[in-house]
Each structure stands twice: as C-alpha cells, then as structure tokens.
Amino acid sequence: MGALQWWQTGVIYQIYPRSFQDTDGDGVGDLRGITARLDYLAGLGVDAIWISPFYPSPMKDFGYDVADYTGVDPLFGTMEDFDVLLASAHARGLRVILDFVPNHSSEEHPWFVESRSSLENARRDWYLWHEPQPAGDDSRPARERLPNNWMSHFGGPAWEWDERTQQFYLHSFLKEQPDLNWRNPQVRAAMYGAMCFWLEKGVDGFRMDVLWLLIKDKEFRNNPPNPEYHDGMRDFASTLPVYNANRPETHDIVAEMRELMDSYGATLPEHVEVKASEPTMQKLSARSHRVLIGEIYLPLTELVTYYGLPEKRETGEMTAPETPELNGANLPFNFHLILTEWKASAIAEIVRTYERLLPPGGWPNYVLGNHDQPRLASRVGAKQARAAGMLLLTLRGTPTMYYGDELGMVDVPITSDQVRDPAEKNEPGKGHGRDPERAPMLWVNAPNAGFTAPDATPWLPIEADWPAKNAAVQRSDSKSMLTLYRNLLALRRQHDTLHAGAIADVAAEGDLLRYRRVALREGESTDFQVLLNLGSEVATVRCVPGTVVLTTLLDGAGARVEDEVTLESGEGLLIALD
Numbered sequence: 001m002g003a004l005q006w007w008q009t010g011v012i013y014q015i016y017p018r019s020f021q022d023t024d025g026d027g028v029g030d031l032r033g034i035t036a037r038l039d040y041l042a043g044l045g046v047d048a049i050w051i052s053p054f055y056p057s058p059m060k061d062f063g064y065d066v067a068d069y070t071g072v073d074p075l076f077g078t079m080e081d082f083d084v085l086l087a088s089a090h091a092r093g094l095r096v097i098l099d100f101v102p103n104h105s106s107e108e109h110p111w112f113v114e115s116r117s118s119l120e121n122a123r124r125d126w127y128l129w130h131e132p133q134p135a136g137d138d139s140r141p142a143r144e145r146l147p148n149n150w151m152s153h154f155g156g157p158a159w160e161w162d163e164r165t166q167q168f169y170l171h172s173f174l175k176e177q178p179d180l181n182w183r184n185p186q187v188r189a190a191m192y193g194a195m196c197f198w199l200e201k202g203v204d205g206f207r208m209d210v211l212w213l214l215i216k217d218k219e220f221r222n223n224p225p226n227p228e229y230h231d232g233m234r235d236f237a238s239t240l241p242v243y244n245a246n247r248p249e250t251h252d253i254v255a256e257m258r259e260l261m262d263s264y265g266a267t268l269p270e271h272v273e274v275k276a277s278e279p280t281m282q283k284l285s286a287r288s289h290r291v292l293i294g295e296i297y298l299p300l301t302e303l304v305t306y307y308g309l310p311e312k313r314e315t316g317e318m319t320a321p322e323t324p325e326l327n328g329a330n331l332p333f334n335f336h337l338i339l340t341e342w343k344a345s346a347i348a349e350i351v352r353t354y355e356r357l358l359p360p361g362g363w364p365n366y367v368l369g370n371h372d373q374p375r376l377a378s379r380v381g382a383k384q385a386r387a388a389g390m391l392l393l394t395l396r397g398t399p400t401m402y403y404g405d406e407l408g409m410v411d412v413p414i415t416s417d418q419v420r421d422p423a424e425k426n427e428p429g430k431g432h433g434r435d436p437e438r439a440p441m442l443w444v445n446a447p448n449a450g451f452t453a454p455d456a457t458p459w460l461p462i463e464a465d466w467p468a469k470n471a472a473v474q475r476s477d478s479k480s481m482l483t484l485y486r487n488l489l490a491l492r493r494q495h496d497t498l499h500a501g502a503i504a505d506v507a508a509e510g511d512l513l514r515y516r517r518v519a520l521r522e523g524e525s526t527d528f529q530v531l532l533n534l535g536s537e538v539a540t541v542r543c544v545p546g547t548v549v550l551t552t553l554l555d556g557a558g559a560r561v562e563d564e565v566t567l568e569s570g571e572g573l574l575i576a577l578d
C-alpha cells in the first residue's frame, strides 16, 4: 500500500455551524465563531473539520436548502469570513471539508425560479417535472393525480403541484427543496462548476449530501409497498425506495465527481466551465488529494459499491490488483454503528462483515453521531459513551465525530413551542425530530455556556448540565470525557498501528467486544488489544500479556495485565501487547 492520505490517517470532526459558536449575539453560530474555536479543535487533536451548509438559504431545512452554491449566508458571515476561516484552519494543519447539497436546491434558487416560470424555459429540465396521471376514469382534478407513489423524507408525497404550469415537481425532502435533474448534463456542469469554486479556494473535500438519492428511475415507476409499515411510522416508510434511491446510474455521477476532484490542480474535465488561475493551480496541486465523502444510508453490501470500481489507467491497464485506485467516493459514510443495537455481538458482526466486504483499495470509516441522529450519549448512556469513544477511535478506518460528543452532550428536551426542525413539524411525535441533537456547544461556565452573548437567546435551548459539562470545566478535570477524547486522539495520532494498522480477531464474548490492532509490518510498531465491556455488569475476561495504555475511566494506565482482567460496565481498555 502506498503512503496513506490525510483523510485515511486523520479524524474528522463535524461542525453544525448554527450551534457551534456565535460571535454576533443573534443566538445562531457563525463562521467567525468557528475560526475563534480552531485552537480548541487543534488542541483536541482532530485533523479535519466538516462544516454543515452555510450557503445563502431561506433556512427551511437550516441550510440544506441552498439558494446559491457559491455564496455565504449573511446569517453566518461573509465570503471574507470564510477565507479567513480556511486560511486559519490550514495554518493550524486542519483540513476543511464542505457540505455540498447536490440532490436539491432551494425553491428560491434562481435556477428553480426560472425552471418553474414556464414549460418552455431553458432551465425547465433542470428539475424533475412530471405530468399528472392521465385522467381516464379518474374524476379527480389534475392536481390530485400524482405521477407516482414516491414519498418525501419529511412527510407526505414527494410531488408538489405547480398551478402555473400545470405539472408536478419532485421534492425528496421539503416542497421548498425541489430535486435537481442529474440526468441533464447542464445541471452536472453547473454543479461541478460550483464544486470548482470551492476547490479553487483550497477546500480539502466535500461531504455530499444524500449521495445515494441523486438519480431517479427514468420511467418514474411506483415503489412497492413496505410490508412492515404500520401506523406511527413516518410516511416515507410506507413504501420501499426501490425506484428513487440507489439507482445504478448514480455511480457514474460519483465517478465524475471523483474525477473532477482528483484531477483538480492538474487538468479539469472539459465540461467544467470554471477554471482556476495558473498560480492557484500550482498551489493546489501541491496540496491535492481532496476527499469525497458520501452521505449514504444503505446496507453494508450496497454501501461498499460506492467505493466504485478499479480505475483504468490511460494505458488501458488496471492498476496492480493489490492496490487499485477506486473511482467512487473515498469515504462512503458508514453509519452502521449508529443504526445497530449497542451489543457486543452486533457490533463485532458489523466490523467483521464490513472488513470482509470492503473492496481492495477501499478504506473503512465509521461515524457515531451527526446532526440527523439522536446523540451518542443519549442512545447508549453516559457510561457506554466512553466505551463508544474508545471504539470509534481505535477501530481501523477514518472516524467521524460529531461536535459535543467529546463532552458527552446528550439530546436536549425540546418543548412543542421550541421545535425548529421541519421533520418534526411535519410529522410531530413520531420521534424523528432533530432539534435535540443540534443544541449549542458548551464552552465555558457562563450564561449560555459561552455559545452566545449572555443576554442573547440561543436558537435552541442549552443543555441543562452545562455548568458541569462545558469544555473549560472538563479541560481541567483529569477524568473527564474530554480528557478521554484528547488522550484517545493523541494515541491514535502517535501510533502507526492505530491510524494505519490492520484489525484482527474481532470477537464478542457475552457483553465483551474485543479486537486487536496489528502493525502493518511486524516488529515496526506496537500491537494493541482493545477490550470493551458493553454490558451493565462487571466482567472478568481473558487477555494477552501487555501494558495498559489507556482506560476509559482514566485510571490504571501503566498497569501490567497478564492473562485475565476485570472491566467495569462501560469500561474499555487499550493494552499495548508485549
């Protein structure tokens, strides 16, 4: 294997910009706030930040409804603020990954405004317009004769009637988020142009929103009903997304995106309009290797297909079989640790299956939390959250952390008048609201936990436990969750075996999860044993002789272990093997 890239050896930290740090007292975080906290992130020991969208947006889905792909919303600051953020991050050795939202724009994007203006408009075909079902014997008005049974992820049908042009348009999410037509080459060129805009500035990669949804069935066939659907489930679950998700042609787009990102700084594909200036090109090629990350919620067998296929070299030869360059996403996000039951056997099974399914040349990755999922510490509890941290940061593959997980932040209770998330507003009480995990970061022991001005009203409530949980308090506590994360991140960086080595002997024994991390070349680096007690009882388990490097309880480092060791509930041990 050649030298590993930064996105393979490093750790990614997701920032939800509304909730990270506010500097102008409006109760919503901003870009200057992120810049102000870069020292914290560098000190924490992460390698890259992924920032959720900050583009101009009506904020119907809090920025995932983009009205301009190459701008900054005034709520978050200015383009100059972004430039300062990027330069300041790079100056600290931190990479910056942007969130790109290719599947849909805002209804306020000029493209959609044009597209909906008339049937003849040049951009009509940029979105997915469809005639109503033919009337036949159906006496319902056209606006009720939906093209098919596809559902929106945010409740109700995925079709919206447009009175002026008497057609429907598709929206996989809110009706204010019309889906773009990725079969249209002009759409692709425009989107790739927007990507170039940011690549040229020097961003280090993209996290592509809902990458597996980009292409829809050409014939718009009906989805089959979900036989397991029952009352109380969200509307989207009523059918199986066979024809509007994970379509085979999606891989062609992913490969194009990858080609664009890989070739950037060298030559750009012809269909891309925006070109970088000569000096920028040179600067960028020195720092190439942008990362393409895909948000993909699919079973492992399908997920791994998003790594793509072995690249054909210009000579037409395949690369050497043991180190193929794949042409898909560098990191198709693996959410399975979030989605599975918190049980040693289930997790061992996921890790083993994933390792087995990875294509040659495919680099693993794991995610434990994000802005769409309940908080880790709420899902598994405070004790187990420590074991989870050790798991994430000692597995083989790139870890992605969610802001505040390093403090053990939990879901914040949201009263009905505090609901902001459209997913909750549209389908109340079904348990899919995402406000609880988006509460502000806890910085210091001061009103509003230092997230915003003391007299400001934060856009979501501050977690009640802020006096004990904020970063400043935890920083000076040698046993805190933050101290555990700092230790884990430092060890992962320090030891080749942890950031680059192999994984072996992944097994569950009752509630114990165990695996070994093995140096790539024998004798060159330390081997480690990881033991995690994911159960509620104390467990005594067998082990191999070695020295404890870290415990999740932050006691006992340096102790010798021989053939048996006892772990508290939720305790994890990292043992350097003799």
Ligand code: GLC
Pocket: 061, 064, 065, 101, 173, 209, 210, 295, 371, 372
């Ligand atoms: C992704 C985002 C989510 C957003 C949705 C629609 O799943 O992570 O927050 O609501 O896409 O853009």
